Amino acid sequence: MITIMITAALLFWLLQKTETTVSGNSSFLMISGKAKFAALFFLIAMTFQAQEKTINYNVLRNGTIIGQMQFYQKTNNDDVFLKISSKVKTRLIFGIDIKTEEGSHFKNGKLISSYVKRQVNGKEKANKTTQLVDSSYKTLAENKKGQIKQQYIDYNLMLLYSKEPVGESEVYSDSFQQFLVIKKTNNHSYRIVLPDGNYNDYHFLNGVCQKVELHHSLFTINIQIA
Incomplete structure (x- = not known):
């Protein structure tokens, strides 16, 4: 990001320079125009490259880091691709090793598809998909088919990591495959109660x-920027 800002500043200086150094020499004016076009083209290319971002988080329990999570977002014109991957190792009565991967694809602000995969101690515990088909969404959870009679979904739990839910009253959970209520608790803080009673x-x-605080009946997990 810093590199892009520096490049943009240099390009701005170049454009200013080509304008202020133009003289009556027509050939020099032509070169300056080409330089301006090249600078603008390069700036546009750099802008498109800037549409990728990654945010790394630590996962903590009782103040101890027990894993990592990574949020990735790529924007390409009208398409937005999201991916979350996490690895957590902790111990309750016995050791638990959890690996999770989630992905979403939005186009023109509308969810096209999403998936959730989760393994616990090497065994698959979740494999769910949501897919836009015609004017509604088809769901699949552990080979069980379902349907959400909604013309479009424009906000899901993955988007929470890069877009504050200002003005949003509900959010789609790709894991529970249903809409959940968003409740504002403070300035820039929100609570989502899950169907299982946790929040x-x-x-x-x-x-x-x-930061995300996962409140479970048996424990609390914190996810915060590394």
């Missing part, structure tokens, strides 16, 4: 999720 608190700064 998550999300905290934002400048539109980016800084």
